[in-house]
Amino acid sequence: LLEDDFQFTFCEGCRQESPNLKLLTCLHTLCLDCLSENQLIGQCPVCQTAIPQASGILDKDNLLFTNLQAKLKVYKKIVDGVDLVCDNCKKDGEFWCSECKEFLCIKCFEAHQRYLKRESHEAKRVTDIRAGSAKDFLEGTRTTGNLSCSNPNHKSQTV
Incomplete structure (x- = not known):
């Protein structure tokens, strides 16, 4: 599907x-x-x-498609429940922040909310993402024209 x-x-x-x-x-x-x-x-x-x-x-590179593929890969990972570990401490990843592009455990999520909530970082529960559709996930990760360069030497640089 x-x-x-x-x-x-x-x-x-x-x-x-x-x-x-x-x-x-x-x-x-x-x-x-x-x-x-x-x-x-x-x-x-x-x-x-x-x-x-x-x-x-x-x-x-077709950056639009490359970025969509990267987001869909994260969504598939969430749906499949594969390798969902906190990017900070390597515990079970229970939240996903589309701004940071990171999985977070409960403890790191609490710190994230405390320090980044004012900057419009809204981490979502993995179980809530899993219950929604891929279209919902993409809609939730939409930012104002921020495409990342696909060149590995330019990691996380915005186009």
């Missing part, structure tokens, strides 16, 4: 989830494997628009 709702975040060539989605000049998104295959043909597999060989656009 989750995959059906978010098919648009997959590669438009192979229809698979990929951490390296590239944005073409025609605004279609391909993974590196499909891009390599179709660069030889010279056309986008979706609309047959020519893929410019020398254009820097092929180096452009």
Whole structure:
């Protein structure tokens, strides 16, 4: 069900989830494997628009899709209950803060609320997130245009 709702975040060539989605000049998104295959043909597999060989656009990550994929990965982790540990002390993670992008145990959650509540950090209980839908989770993590760079050397830098 989750995959059906978010098919648009997959590669438009192979229809698979990929951490390296590239944005073409025609605004279609391909993974590196499909891009390599179709660069030889010279056309986008979706609309047959020519893929410019020398254009820097092929180096452009599709940051919107990459960030959506990262958020959906967290949601899947919460739903599956896999590796939910506090990012601070490694105890059971019972809360998720979408601003900090961290799981929190009860003790760290209390400290978080005390020090960051005034800064609009609202950590939510994992069980409440699990009871909702992926769309609800994405809505709750929406910020005003803050996309993170997908380059691992630019970790947690906002675009």
